[in-house]
Amino acid sequence: MLSQERAPIYEALKEYRAKRIVPFDVPGHKMGRGNPELTEFLGRECMTVDVNSSKPLDNLCHPVSVIKEAEQIAAEAFGAKNAFFIVNGTTAAVQAMALAVAKRGEKIIMPRNVHRSAINALILGGAVPVYVNPGVNKELGIPLGMTVEDVEKAILENPDAKAVFVNNPTYYGVCSDIKKIADLAHAHGMYLLADEAHGTHFYFGDNMPLAGMKAGADFAAVSMHKSGGSLTQSSFLLTADTVNEGYVRQIINLMQTTSGSYLLMSSLDISRRNLALHGREIFAKVQSYAQYMRDEINEIGGYYAFSKELCNGGAFYDFDVTKLSIHTRDIGLAGIEVYDILRDRYGIQIEFGDIGNILAYVSIGDRELYLDRLIGALNDIKRIYSKDKTGMLDHEYINPIVKLSPQDAFYGNKKSVPIEQSSGKISGEFVMCYPPGIPILAPGEQITDEILAYIKYAGDKGCFLTGTQDLEIKNIMILDE
Known part of the structure; x- marks a missing residue:
């Protein structure tokens, strides 16, 4: 019987430490003794469990014992068939679920206000986005979720799409009707992918929006390190029984480190237990x-x-x-x-x-x-x-003009031009404010005067702009026609 009071990785690490094993393996700091300054900064207790995979501690790439048990307990806690420990951030979880459902040239229906990790997955795997423009609240100027009607329209126009991708919730906390969207996707033979980077607590709190797994999602990427209390960079990828567990793990192993951090894994284990018992x-x-x-x-x-x-x-x-x-x-x-x-x-x-x-x-x-x-x-x-608001820009979202797939644009022949001279050209890279990391401009999209005005305004106001090869954002890579 699985018990939410268990934390198998945490328990195994305590037992391993108690045995006073002599380490002739990595990491080279040897339980902190080889790096006194770091040990003083992080603490000896932390350094003694920054260890390598071994038979007593299992292996993240191919778990058969304590990690496997911890994943099974986590899956039960979240109401999923499988839960994969992710130590490369929710970015890796988002990319894994996209790569698992769509190959090069295949379509994924998604809102354009996705995190850059989703579009990065398209660059890596070659899938093609079918963007659904999110709703916009004109008073607040923020992008919202997708309407069921807009998703249905995209599905009917793209019956060959492999999946529908949903933010649950957006960075601002806004949710789409994920249950109806999941039902729509399944009725047309498509997977439902939920980016729940900001929705861990949906699974454990009362009076919350509907969680992805409960709504019938096939995949959910969950940032435990945000509202779940685990260490930064630790996450779960959840899957339903509609998904091939072994294949998903192979996809994860294409990107995730072979040196899984036991600090991150134990933080997931302990935090899951805490939420299951006290959420x-x-x-x-x-x-x-x-x-x-x-x-x-x-x-x-x-x-x-x-x-x-x-x-x-x-x-x-x-x-x-x-x-x-x-x-x-x-x-x-x-x-x-x-x-x-x-x-x-x-x-x-x-x-x-x-x-x-x-x-x-x-x-x-x-x-x-x-x-x-x-x-x-x-x-x-x-x-x-406070001052007069006259002249302030009043919106966060600009509908994209997509000319090429993200992969074709990112790997295409490009040249660098001054950003103010790029209007009308096709972007070969991202421009975004971080946080939240939602692209203003993505590879394959046409650069417009409106987008350039937004980028300049955001920079002048102090937003941290990222994504371009030029760290000063004075130049941008465009497709060389």
Whole structure:
């Protein structure tokens, strides 16, 4: 019988450490003794379990004992058939599920406001995206989810597509009707892939949007290190019984390290146990924290901490109330400007700021004092820094003009030109603000004056632009016609 009170990898590491094994294998720091400065920084207890695969500890690439058992327990906790431990971040999980369902030239239906990892998977494997433009809330300027009607239209126009990809939720906390989309996909012989990088808690909390596995998804990529409490870079890839377990593991092993970190794996093991046993009370507290802050921030005026009142049964089908997404444009400040002021003047680091909104990530690790500190800082910022909003850009999403597949564009013959001279050309690389890492421009898309104006505006406001070979974003690679 599987027990959620077990943590097999954690237990095996404690037993291994107790045996005082003499290490003549990697890593070369030899349980910290070979790198005293690092050991002092991270702690001896941590260094003694930064170990290599061995028979007592199993092997991530081909698990047969403690890792296999830990994966089985995790699968049960999430209501999945299989759970794969991922130590290359949710990026690797997203890429694995895309590569597992579509080969070169085959189609995947997806919203354009996907994380770059999804488009990277298309570059690696050669699948072709069929983009569904997400809905847009014009007041907030943010992209939303996909409507069922738009997904159905894409399916009917592309009956040969292999899968439908859904963000559950978006970075802002917005959810599509994943159950109906899953049913649609399956009715047409397609897989449903759920990017749940920001939806771990959907599986363990009450009054949450529907989790991918419960909605009938065939795959779900879950960032345990975000709301689940594990170490950064640790994630799960969940699959249903519709999926070939052995083939998926082969796909994962194409990309994932052969030197799986036991620090990351044990953090997944322990965090899964914690959520399985205590998730309901943990996330009830997180919801209460977020609602308290939402109410207080909306009382300030000028800001809008939005929630389920915007749900419309369509592209804003549901909302994750643990997300503290705040619209800032009405005080005359871009989200990224508020982000920078909070960090530089108030010592508060939030998750991200874009041109009109900020996101403060709320978790069980917060203290009530911190909640009030952020509320007070936002009050101060409005009083000290607010200004006329005239002339501010009012949207985050621009419909793409797709000319080539991401793979063909990325590997095509390219040349570098000054970015201000690139309008009308086809991009051979990404441009995006990070976080959140959703491309403004992706390989294969036509560069337009509107996109260039957005990139310049975002850079001028202080967004951290990434994706181009030129680290200063002064030049861009375009297809050499």
